[in-house]
Amino acid sequence: xxxxxxxxxxxxxxxxxxxxxxxxxxxxxxxxxxxxxxxxxxxxxxxxxxxxxxxxxxxxxxxxxxxxxxxxxxxxxxxxxxxxxxxxxxxxxxxxxxxxxxxxxxxxxxxx
Amino acid sequence: xxxxxxxxxxxxxxxxxxxxxxxxxxxxxxxxxxxxxxxxxxxxxxxxxxxxxxxxxxxxxxxxxxxxxxxxxxxxxxxxxxxxxxxxxxxxxxxxxxxxxxxxxxxxxxxxxxxxxx
Numbered sequence: 309x310x311x312x313x314x315x316x317x318x319x320x321x322x323x324x325x326x327x328x329x330x331x332x333x334x335x336x337x338x339x340x341x342x343x344x345x346x347x348x349x350x351x352x353x354x355x356x357x358x359x360x361x362x363x364x365x366x367x368x369x370x371x372x373x374x375x376x377x378x379x380x381x382x383x384x385x386x387x388x389x390x391x392x393x394x395x396x397x398x399x400x401x402x403x404x405x406x407x408x409x410x411x412x413x414x415x416x417x418x419x420x
Numbered sequence: 421x422x423x424x425x426x427x428x429x430x431x432x433x434x435x436x437x438x439x440x441x442x443x444x445x446x447x448x449x450x451x452x453x454x455x456x457x458x459x460x461x462x463x464x465x466x467x468x469x470x471x472x473x474x475x476x477x478x479x480x481x482x483x484x485x486x487x488x489x490x491x492x493x494x495x496x497x498x499x500x501x502x503x504x505x506x507x508x509x510x511x512x513x514x515x516x517x518x519x520x521x522x523x524x525x526x527x528x529x530x531x532x533x534x535x536x537x538x
Binding site for chain 2: 339343345347349351356357358359362363368398400402404405407408409410411412413414
């Protein structure tokens with residue numbers, strides 16, 4: 309199975325400050341079609357997960373532009389340029405290339 | 421508006437069976453692959469199974485292979501998960517999730533809790 313390793317597992321951020329989450333996969337997520345199938349989700353407290361970023365860097369509809377994704381191959385990063393109170397929750401990376409599909413263990417983001 | 425509503429959860433005994441349903445609306449259900457993802461209490465997300473658009477192709481996590489069966493009824497816009505030989509470790513909230521493209525899940529249901537306990 310493709311192991312997804314997220315760091316850190318928790319993050320406490322002052323509003324208005326940036327935040328960054330790393331996600332590393334145990335094998336490359338680059339497909340022969342040239343696309344890389346790494347996605348990011350946010351699960352806010354008490355809610356279902358929601359798609360933030362797909363294919364490394366594409367923001368899903370309605371996602372604020374303070375969220376950005378980058379990376380290639382096996383190393384990926386989610387950045388929040390200026391954290392807001394509504395950004396609290398658990399962030400998961402997920403690989404969509406290899407079966408079984410696998411998620412990272414999650415990074416809990418809280419506000420200081 | 422895209423909506424997916426799961427049902428069928430509850431308290432079940434080890435070794436028992438149940439069927440979860442996910443009623444979809446607001447989009448052309450038959451155009452999308454569909455998935456089940458579960459989350460044990462206080463734990464992370466775990467992919468369980470997926471089905472292609474016409475139901476002819478299914479894939480499972482090893483932990484449920486041979487015990488769970490995913491299916492769909494495109495005429496009823498409904499996704500199912502038949503769960504047999506239940507174990508305590510199957511206790512989780514089960515979410516249905518729509519596949520946008522290449523396993524990015526763009527819409528999720530609210531989840532239904534399955535508890536397996538004697």
